[in-house]
Amino acid sequence: MPRLTPADASLILDHVVGDACIPTATASALLGGLPFPAHPTPRLLRSLLLRRLAADPVSAAALDSLELLSSLLDSDPATPVSAAHIAVAAFLAASAPDFDAAARALFARPDGRARRAVDEEAGGDPALASSEALAVADQFEAAVGNAFSQEALKGLFGDRAKAERRVRDLLAAEWAAIGPSRLELAAEQIAGDGAVETWRAADETVRAKYRILVGEEKAREILSRIEDPISSPQVHKVIHDLKSSCADLHNVVDDPLPAAKAAADKVLAARMDNAVDINAEVNNQAANCSIAGSSAVNDQGETLRKGMPSSLMDWNPTAQSLLWEDSIDSDGSRSQLHRPHLPSPRRIPVSPLQVAENKSMRRRARRWSSVEEEALKDGVEQFGSGNWKDILSHNADVFIGRTPVDLKDKWRNMMR
DNA sequence: ATTTGGGGTAGGT
DNA sequence: ACCTACCCCAAAT
The missing domain is CATH 1.10.10.60 (Homeodomain-like)
Incomplete structure (x- = not known):
């Protein structure tokens, strides 16, 4: 038996540790037993942070985790992360024996930890910062040395369970949004939607490996979907014959198109003020035809796919599809300048000041594992x-x- | 403050 | 239509 390579270990950790259904004890055992990857995947890092946060949701260490988490999600607005950060920081300050020192360290401008988290969330633009987070930060900053304000803030934010709830909300959203593992993506390529292209590109030895992975029945089904017209001489001949007979037809039959064009020309010239580019219209028609053709092919693929048993490793498919689309969206370099605040499922308000609005928001139902x-x-x-x-x-x-x-x-x- | 039991809603199959 | 997860409430502990 060959030894597990570091690359294999990385795939396993990426898959298992990043699966919310795997208890942290199991994940830890695996982490202890396998070499930690030199270049861990973002999914692995993210899941490790989430697990660390789950074990210790309201503490200074949790602030560390939240900061790392938000730096991992740099392409994405990190609002829920910084909201959880604010909630935890507010509790820590409100419950600290020395309120002044704690509030100063966390919320004073410009270098208070939570203050920086708010600023970073806004990308340096104060106008973009969430007003709730800013308000909390300002209140704590202003309460330094003010015993009356301190009492009020202690009452508002001194509830550890409330802060923890914010973190748990964030954790649930993050786990739901974590997306497929490398192995799942690979499985998708080999047995799922990308299977035909993958198998087509593979030579016989590679296909033999795939065959073992997906099983004989599945392999036959995929291979049956691969038609390979170029290599077969008979198919080549048929295509050639079709082309020539098509040309023959053109020679025999009068093409009705020129006459139709001429008639259309007359009508258009009579009715319309601005000139119409008939050629463009013809091109459009050609384009439409080819689109219709290819979509027909796609539809066929679609039905085939729907007939397939939903394949390897699909936990919680609904949550993934919704939230993963979002993260693809943010990964893709679509200019966020043009749509800076696209409402996204990840922007679940988690600020302690939004409890009332939060109440009307129903959590996404997750099946029990x-x-x-x-x-x-x-x-x-x-x-x-x-x-x-x-x-x-x-x-x-x-x-x-x-x-x-x-x-x-x-x-x-x-x-x- | 937490638990309990009842009853309701949303969303998926 | 039915099931499951989630929500809300009032009463009990």
Whole structure:
């Protein structure tokens, strides 16, 4: 058995650690057992930060994680990240024994940590910064040395659970948006939508490997979709014959098009003031034809694809499709200058000042993974049904984005 | 403050 | 139509 190469290890870590369903304990064991990649994928880094954050959501270390996270997402507006950052920072300041020192370190201009996070989110343009985040930062800055304001802020932001909720919201959104792993993308290329092109480009030895990966039945199905007209002499001959007979037809039959063009010319000249470029119209027709032709081919591909069993490794397909589109959008170099604030599913308001609006926002429903279900069963055995908060906090890294009430509801579902 | 049970809604199949 | 995840509420603990 050949040894696992570092590249293989990187693929495995990218796939497994980046899967929200894998408990952090398992991910850690894997990280301990495999060489850490010299150039980890962004997905791996992102998932590691999310796991670190889940284990310790409200602390100075969490601020580190949030800052790293927002630097990972530089092409994307990092609003939810900085909102979580503000929420955590506000709690840390409000609960610090020395309010003045903490508030100064976090919110004072220009170098307070949270202050910088707000500024960076706005890309240096204060007009773009979220007004809620700015307001929080300003309030804390102004409260330095002001005992009355401090009491008010302690009341507003001293709730650790609230800050943690913001972080958990962010975690849920980030996990949902994390997108497919390298392995999933490769599987897609070999067995999914890209299969025909991939197999067409592969030689026989490579195809033999693919055949092992996708199985015999699937391989036959893909190969049947590859038609290869160039290499087959018979097909070549048929194409040649078609062309020549087409030319023959043209010689025999009167082409109606010139006459039609002439008639159309007359009508147009009579009716319209501005000249119409008939040639352009003809070209358009030709273009339409070719588009119609190719779309017909696509439709065929589509139906074939729909008939396929949904293939390898597709957890939570709905969340991915929605949010992944968004991240493709931001990866692609479409000028954000032209549409700086495209509403995106990731811009979920997480600011502590938006609780009221947040309430009207329904979380995206995520199916419970079998790992979560197991953890819930174990939790009920260990803590007893009803102690949802304990069960939740005992496996915070499994129940990502779940609330005690979610656990209660799920248990109710499972007991039906 | 947290849990509980009931009942409702949204979204997917 | 049905199921599941999520939401909301009032009452109990």
